[in-house]
Amino acid sequence: MRFAAGLGLAALLALMLVSLGVGAAEISVRQARSDAWTMLVLMESRLPRTLAVALAGAALAVSGTLIQSLVRNRFVGPDTTGTSESAALGLLAVTILAPASPIWVKMVAASFAAMAGTALFIVVIRRLPRREVMLVPIAGLVLSGVLGSIVTWIAWQADLLQYVGVWMSGEFSGVTAGRYELLWVAGLAAGLAWVGADRFAILSLGDGVATGLGLSTASVMRFGLVVVAVVSALVVTTVGMVPFLGLVVPNIVARVMGDNLRASLPVVAASGAGLLLACDIIGRLLIAPYEMPVSVILGVLGALIFLVLLYRRPAHA
């Protein structure tokens, strides 16, 4: 176990180092101390980008685990429950109503909208017959689709389609120092979730079990909702939507080490960071010196992984 953890951490560090070294500007990380220009590229662009990717990946994967335990269904993620689209809707509202607002106002609006959208999703699926496991992700996709269309329609009316395009497809090429720091808040929110790990693990056993063990299901639910919404909102505002990550990473980790979240959430976070870093690096290499958005890479890779997971799901999914 300890060996596996060490290996995983080493792989994550290696990916971060590669991420520091890969890019349009040819620099050598080793010369950073002697060469001021290399240092500038590193500190202003490569390091912020690497950190942004790792933070977003970790936070999204954790929030995927949370939304899955809140709705007790493995086949959902923050990008298939209307959460990200709601965040975009909130962002759009601020952009139209108060375009001069500082970034934190946009963030708060996006967070509240994301919270409302996710709460709507939970209300909807609680009315579905419990045995129909696959209705939950379908309801999520429908809700995401409807909210996404509303965003597009409003943006089209207000001539803001370009903004929406940026929010809807996540990529990290625009990340420089000073333009990603909010993601630390997302990372912090995901870290807070670890404090409640046992509570989320108990809640995913059902309301009855949670009540029997003396948990207030409503407050655990609210806590989870806040984390999921804040993470989604921050990621959408800073880098745009990242598909599939919050869906596939929790599934892979649960398959290997189960749902004891106290033990598995750190692994989920590290795996999310690792997968997103790998995809971002691939995006930078595929058509170098140009870039492919990470959301495109994940759209293909994540969909493939998801399909494999669907075919090999355990008997009691």
Place this chain on the structure above:
Amino acid sequence: MIEIHDLHYRVGAAPILSDISLSLPEGSLTALIGPNGAGKSTLLRLMARLEPLQSGRITVEGLDLATTPTDAMARTLAIMGQQNSVASRLRVRELVGFGRWPHHQGRPRAADREAVEAAIDAFGLQPFAGRFLDELSGGQVQRAFLAMTFAQDTAWMLLDEPLNNLDVAHARALMARLAQLVQDTGRSVVAVVHEVNYAAAWADHVVAMKHGRIVAQGAAEAVLTEDLLSDLYDTPVEVSRHDGRPLVLHHHSHSRIADLSRGRLPDRARLS
């Protein structure tokens, strides 16, 4: 003691429970019996605070269900609902470990770990303790949830149809184990039991319900009589004795049912 006073419960306009007043004795295995739709599970869920009280009062060991904080209640009352499917991929030991949550709130001590191992032993789960729930049979999963409820170490355990999905041998073994636990540890167990013979063989106290009302309650011997059970289930049954306990016989032969309904009881020797 669990005391229920003047409880009424309705869903929409339909009364589900009417006029329930009840004292459940400590240190015994109590079975809630009755036909489908009698309100057994609803009553148990109300006692378990899984449904909000509409009127009336329930106290457990003097704690009022309506006003006692849920985390304090969890140290007095453990519940096991009907598990249809488990979406969570937990190992048996992790699941049973959650039973200690009301006592340690996330910081388990040595005593908690001992209690978990004791619960795993008590339900014969040691061979699967490190396995994931989704790798086990329905009966083993049921036992794992029971072990979690047991690990909670409460004076009362409420079990909603614990024999669901169990075959005869497993159901018997489980009832025997529960009866043994009640005897050894002095805890009180209340279980909704569908098959009346499990109540007959192992329960100390029986509460019979029909149409949302209590029809009878008392010692198993006193409640499980031919007249009462035939009336309760609207079908003729015969009560024999086996091993000093009541044994309920269902009739599957149509002619015998006809005889019974005409008041002519066939001779017992031929039936058994």
